[in-house]
Amino acid sequence: MKLSDQKRLQILDAAEELFHSFGVEHTSMDQLALQAQVSKRTVYNHFATKEQLFQAILQRMSDKLRQGGEVQFNPALPIAEQLRRIAADEVALLSSEALLRVAKIAIVQMMKQPELAQTMNDNALGCKRYLADFLQQACQANVLTIADTVFASQQFVYQLKSFVFYPALFGLHQASAPELQHIIDETVAMFLARYGNC
Numbered sequence: 386m387k388l389s390d391q392k393r394l395q396i397l398d399a400a401e402e403l404f405h406s407f408g409v410e411h412t413s414m415d416q417l418a419l420q421a422q423v424s425k426r427t428v429y430n431h432f433a434t435k436e437q438l439f440q441a442i443l444q445r446m447s448d449k450l451r452q453g454g455e456v457q458f459n460p461a462l463p464i465a466e467q468l469r470r471i472a473a474d475e476v477a478l479l480s481s482e483a484l485l486r487v488a489k490i491a492i493v494q495m496m497k498q499p500e501l502a503q504t505m506n507d508n509a510l511g512c513k514r515y516l517a518d519f520l521q522q523a524c525q526a527n528v529l530t531i532a533d534t535v536f537a538s539q540q541f542v543y544q545l546k547s548f549v550f551y552p553a554l555f556g557l558h559q560a561s562a563p564e565l566q567h568i569i570d571e572t573v574a575m576f577l578a579r580y581g582n583c
Contacts, residue, residue, distance in 0.1 A: 393431050395421040397445060400438050404490045409439050439494060446487045447510065455515045458522040464529065464581065465573055471512050471519070472545060472569040478511045479550040480565065488554055513542060520580075529580045537580060544572045 386394075399421035403412040412435065418425040432438040456471045478484060512519075516538035523529040531537045548568045552558040560568065 392421070392423050392427055395423060396428055396431055396438070397442060400435075401442050401486065401490070404439065404442070405486055408493055409435055409490065439490070442487060443491065446483060449483065456512070456519065458519050458526070460526045460528070464523055465577060467519075468541075468573045468576060469569055471516065472541070472572055475512050475542065475545050476549050476565050476569055479545060480553060480560070484510075485550075485553055488550075492554070511542070513538070516541060528582055530582055531580050537576075541572065541576055544575070545569075548572075 396417065399417055400412070403416055403420055407416075414425055414428055414435070417438075418428050421428065432441065454474075456467060456474070459467065517534045520529060520531055520534040520537055524531050524534065545568065549560060549565065552560070
């Protein structure tokens with residue numbers, strides 16, 4: 386790795402730490418340089434503003450979280466088993482420290498930059514990347530009946546978010562492993578009660 390790339394990573398790591406602790410607005414470029422162990426000029430060479438730096442943190446998180454695999458529909462496997470695997474992967478993402486950390490930084494920024502909320506919503510992470518297509522294939526195989534697979538995929542994800550992501554994000558409750566498994570099982574059971582053909 387080039388020295389320039391290494392310094393950029395140091396700045397991103399330092400910014401993520403400081404933004405999480407103090408917020409974007411209350412973090413100075415001097416603090417960033419000190420935390421990253423680089424000169425202030427080096428910080429500005431990589432990122433002209435804190436807003437650019439914040440966007441780079443979001444992009445890095447998105448790139449990292451997009452690297453997860455996709456569950457391909459398999460007509461030979463029970464649909465409940467496949468949906469549980471999708472839900473388990475999504476719960477792992479929604480409860481991950483990496484996502485929660487950046488989300489806590491982002492939520493404050495969204496109050497000041499409403500357009501950021503739309504940008505983040507458009508950024509498909511986890512099963513949002515493929516779930517609607519998966520459900521469409523399951524419908525074609527006649528194991529599910531869904532009129533609007535995009536809407537149904539959102540129902541599936543938001544059910545998990547409401548029990549896993551938002552309570553953790555706001556510090557209300559961090560679900561235990563047995564609780565997470567219960568949320569997964571009940572989400573799949575409710576989804577199949579609505580859309581399953583069994």
